[in-house]
Amino acid sequence: MQIRTETTQTDDALTALTAFIAEGGYHPGDRLPPERELIGNLGMSRTTLRKALDTLEREGRIWRHVGKGTFVAAHGGATGEGSLAALAQQVTPVQLMRARLAVEPAITREAALHASAEALVRIKRAEQLALEAENWDDYEAQDDLLHRAIAEASDNVLLVSLFDQLNQVRRAVAWNSVIRHSHRPPRDHTSFAEHERLVAAIEARNPAEAQNAMRAHLSSVSARLFGEY
Numbered sequence: 001m002q003i004r005t006e007t008t009q010t011d012d013a014l015t016a017l018t019a020f021i022a023e024g025g026y027h028p029g030d031r032l033p034p035e036r037e038l039i040g041n042l043g044m045s046r047t048t049l050r051k052a053l054d055t056l057e058r059e060g061r062i063w064r065h066v067g068k069g070t071f072v073a074a075h076g077g078a079t080g081e082g083s084l085a086a087l088a089q090q091v092t093p094v095q096l097m098r099a100r101l102a103v104e105p106a107i108t109r110e111a112a113l114h115a116s117a118e119a120l121v122r123i124k125r126a127e128q129l130a131l132e133a134e135n136w137d138d139y140e141a142q143d144d145l146l147h148r149a150i151a152e153a154s155d156n157v158l159l160v161s162l163f164d165q166l167n168q169v170r171r172a173v174a175w176n177s178v179i180r181h182s183h184r185p186p187r188d189h190t191s192f193a194e195h196e197r198l199v200a201a202i203e204a205r206n207p208a209e210a211q212n213a214m215r216a217h218l219s220s221v222s223a224r225l226f227g228e229y
Contacts, residue, residue, distance in 0.1 A: 009044075013052040016042050018061075021072060029161045032062070032070045060168050063148075063160065071157060073164045088169050096166075096173050097222045103166060104147065105214040110154035112202045112210035119153035120203055127195050139185050146195065150214075153202065190220055 020042060026032065033041070039049055053070065056062045064070045115123070126146035133139035144167070151163035185191070194217040201210035
């Protein structure tokens with residue numbers, strides 16, 4: 001008798017869940033059924049389902065909004081002129097930063113207008129974990145989560161989907177190696193103060209200041225990388 005390992009069960013669950021999304025005609029921005037319904041439809045345990053959902057979220061194929069559900073993320077296939085993979089081959093890092101400067105400040109403005117108490121908790125948590133990061137990889141992961149939490153705080157599925165598309169291209173763009181002069185971000189790393197300004201503006205429900213703070217933050221990042229803005 002073949003023994004099914006935990007890894008095999010997770011792989012099977014991932015295959016079943018991916019097929020369910022494709023065959024169900026779900027599109028970017030669509031909300032998936034609640035977990036209890038997926039468990040019944042797919043015939044798997046809650047633990048196995050959640051592992052499959054975690055994998056899809058890490059791959060950027062779904063995103064979860066606390067209190068609202070799980071949504072299909074915007075993404076492209078591996079091939080095709082309109083896919084995100086194809087876009088990433090055409091976009092330069094400088095062009096990507098220009099796109100972020102055009103989009104993310106506006107999203108941050110919406111976050112200041114619509115952030116819930118729960119959204120503010122997630123934003124502040126990501127800010128704190130970025131500050132406490134023990135190495136650059138951990139810092140960048142928390143910085144990514146902070147920007148994602150701000151997008152979620154806009155309370156607008158379309159804006160979150162747009163952010164996810166932009167972020168997926170960002171991850172795929174071929175960046176030049178960034179030289180780090182320390183094991184972890186120094187305490188006077190400029191992004192920490194910029195994050196603090198961002199979070200304070202959102203918490204104060206000041207949309208103009210939040211928008212300006214995000215633009216200043218991204219401009220600072222761009223200046224460090226490219227000497228622009």
